[in-house]
Amino acid sequence: xxxxxxxxxxxxxxxxxxxxxxxxxxxxxxxxxxxxxxxxxxxxxxxxxxxxxxxxxxxxxxxxxxxxxxxxxxxxxxxxxxxxxxxxxxxxxxxxxxxxxxxxxxxxxxxxxxxxxxxxxxxxxxxxxxxxxxxxxxxxxxxxxxxxxxxxxxxxxxxxxxxxxxxxxxxxxxxxxxxxxxxxxxxxxxxxxxxxxxxxxxxxxxxxxxxxxxxxxxxxxxxxxxxxxxxxxxxxxxxxxxxxxxxxxxxxxxxxxxxxxxxxxxxxxxxxxxxxxxxxxxxxxxxxxxxxxxxxxxxxxxxxxxxxxxxxxxxxxxxxxxxxxxxxxxxxxxxxxxxxxxxxxxxxxxxxxxxxxxxxxxxxxxxxxxxxxxxxxxxxxxxxxxxxxxxxx
Ligand code: 3PG
Numbered sequence: 172x173x174x175x176x177x178x179x180x181x182x183x184x185x186x187x188x189x190x191x192x193x194x195x196x197x198x199x200x201x202x203x204x205x206x207x208x209x210x211x212x213x214x215x216x217x218x219x220x221x222x223x224x225x226x227x228x229x230x231x232x233x234x235x236x237x238x239x240x241x242x243x244x245x246x247x248x249x250x251x252x253x254x255x256x257x258x259x260x261x262x263x264x265x266x267x268x269x270x271x272x273x274x275x276x277x278x279x280x281x282x283x284x285x286x287x288x289x290x291x292x293x294x295x296x297x298x299x300x301x302x303x304x305x306x307x308x309x310x311x312x313x314x315x316x317x318x319x320x321x322x323x324x325x326x327x328x329x330x331x332x333x334x335x336x337x338x339x340x341x342x343x344x345x346x347x348x349x350x351x352x353x354x355x356x357x358x359x360x361x362x363x364x365x366x367x368x369x370x371x372x373x374x375x376x377x378x379x380x381x382x383x384x385x386x387x388x389x390x391x392x393x394x395x396x397x398x399x400x401x402x403x404x405x406x407x408x409x410x411x412x413x414x415x416x417x418x419x420x421x422x423x424x425x426x427x428x429x430x431x432x433x434x435x436x437x438x439x440x441x442x443x444x445x446x447x448x449x450x451x452x453x454x455x456x457x458x459x460x461x462x463x464x465x466x467x468x469x470x471x472x473x474x475x476x477x478x479x480x481x482x483x484x485x486x487x488x489x490x491x492x493x494x495x496x497x498x499x500x501x502x503x504x505x506x507x508x509x510x511x512x513x514x515x516x517x518x519x520x521x522x523x524x525x526x527x528x529x530x531x532x533x534x535x536x537x538x539x540x541x542x543x544x545x546x547x548x549x550x551x552x553x554x555x556x557x558x559x560x561x562x563x564x
Contacts, residue, residue, distance in 0.1 A: 173332045173563050175213060175307050180220030182273050186303035187213050187334060188282075188320045190312035190539060191228035191247050199241060201250040205522075206312065206539050211255060213309040213334035214276060223271040225262075225303065226251075227320055229283040229313065238284035248278035266298050288319045296323030308555055309334025311341075315543040317554035325558035333559055336539065341556065343536040344547050347515040352477035353379055358500065360384030360483030361520065364408045367483065372411075373550040374480070375418040380425040380472040384485030384496070389458055391416070391428055397449055400434065402458040427469060431462030433486065433493055444492045460486025461496035473503040479514040481534075482548065484524050498528045505533035517544035 189210040194202040201207065210226075217224045226248075233242035245261050252259040259276040262269055266285060271277050282288055287295035296319050300306070306328030308314075313321050314337065325331045333341075347355075357378045359367050364387050375381055383391055386403040393404050394412040419426040430449055434456040435442040446462045461469075473479060481504060488497035501524060508514045516525050517538035525531040538544040543553060 173559070174338055175216060175305075175309075175332045175334050177216055177220035180217055180222040180305070183222045183304040184225070184271065184302065185217045185222040185305045185307060186225045186227060186299070186324070186328070187217065187307045188310045188313075188324065189213065189226055189228045189334075189336075190310035191226075191244065191251065192230050192312065193247060195246075199246050201247055204250060204254065205537070207247070207251050207254055209336050209539050210251070210309060213307060213336060214255065216335065217307070218274065218276065221273050222305075223273045224276045225265075225269055225271065225279055226276060227279045227282050228310065229288075229320075230281045231283070233281060233283050235283065235288060236286040238281055242281055242284065244278065244281045251278060252276075265302070266295075269302055282320045285319070291317055291319050291323045293323065293327075295319045296327050299324055300327040300329070303328060305330045305332065307332055307334045308559060309336045310555070311337050311538070312540045312543050314540070314553040314555040315546045315551070321555040322558045325555060325562060331559060331562050333556075337556070340538060340540065343515055343538070344544075346513055347478055347480050347536075348374075348377060348548070351377070352513065354472075354476045355478040355480070356380040356382065356472050356476035357480040358382040358384065358473075358482065358485075360387060360485050360497075362386040362403055364390045364405045364412065367545075368408065368411055369549040370482070370545060371415050372418075374548065375415050375424075376422065378424065378480075380427070380476070381415070381419055382427060382469055382472060384461065384483060384500075387483070388429055388461075388485075391426075392449070395428065398452060398454075399458060400452045400454050400456040402452075402456075425472060427472060429458075429461045429465040430468060431464040432458040433460035433462055433496070435459055435492070438487055438490070440490050440492070442490075442492060459490075460488075460493040463495070466496055466499040469500065470503050473500065474507050474510070476507060477512050479504055479507060479512055480548070481514065481516045481525075482518045482521050482545065484520055488524050488527065494527075497524050501525060501528035501530045505530040508534055517541075517548075
């Protein structure tokens with residue numbers, strides 16, 4: 172796809188669709204600025220190229236045509252301005268024209284306030300296309316949405332290109348899946364098989380080792396005929412798990428399931444817990460983490476991998492009593508990366524875990540995508556990327 176290049180920008184009006192949909196605290200201040208940091212290169216590049224720069228993003232899921240103060244992007248814009256180290260302007264009403272000069276940055280109010288954004292309304296798209304000479308999509312986190320600022324503009328703007336972050340994300344994800352160096356190990360954890368089933372099915376034929384965790388692993392254990400007490404699982408999906416196991420078996424891959432677990436009677440900081448073997452779980456106990464033997468079992472699959480994809484924790488890592496499994500995993504991934512493996516981490520929970528266990532700066536790549544990251548792993552074509560690709564054809 173075509174990339175944003177500095178030498179074609181002088182005097183141009185550039186409209187950058189970024190993903191500044193960041194977590195906020197109770198006062199509405201930015202709680203985590205990873206996405207903002209990753210959005211800076213595009214803006215800097217446009218500025219250095221001599222463009223007039225409009226930055227557009229959504230924030231949350233407000234009602235169109237009825238933005239409240241809480242939905243406003245203004246605090247995020249101010250934070251971004253501080254990071255950029257230059258004065259930036261904030262424009263509330265921007266659809267009918269933005270007064271801007273080369274060398275200036277204007278952050279536009281939450282684009283999801285505009286009626287027609289969600290349904291990709293052609294009239295709205297035309298208005299936005301008239302604002303700029305060049306449209307840059309740099310919002311990987313929103314690439315799975317077919318909306319006016321992610322799809323329509325990519326088709327209608329005079330020039331439409333991919334920004335550096337979008338390109339970087341695609342490159343990293345390709346490196347982890349389609350063009351991966353083997354052995355390739357994917358870790359898919361979390362609570363429900365149903366939310367990750369497409370990922371499991373898509374990844375199984377491509378990976379050498381599939382490690383499952385959390386409620387997902389519990390459902391696999393059910394499929395193997397184990398008793399799992401009152402652990403979270405989805406019995407309806409046992410056949411789907413068997414199908415995934417079959418794929419892995421037929422190709423000679425590995426799907427190492429837990430051999431010991433941490434169990435408790437309830438989820439809580441105060442919950443008494445014990446470590447037990449798989450055949451020793453009482454009816455009123457639930458699995459909340461993998462045990463130390465399982466961590467040992469998984470270690471070589473991580474440490475010998477050349478590529479590691481990590482999405483989803485292995486236990487209730489937020490609580491001290493159930494965090495060890497995820498912590499050991501995080502540490503193994505960091506070690507493997509230090510030894511030359513390429514590791515990619517994505518998804519809100521997983522990034523939180525990587526931060527808690529202090530490996531966020533020790534993995535090769537942290538995706539800014541939540542849903543977009545997952546859909547990419549599912550093997551889906553992301554509409555915003557497809558729209559740009561069609562333009563270059
Ligand atoms: C995200 O946070 O995953 C993206 O910003 C997309 O947001 P959405 O799910 O509200 O479209």
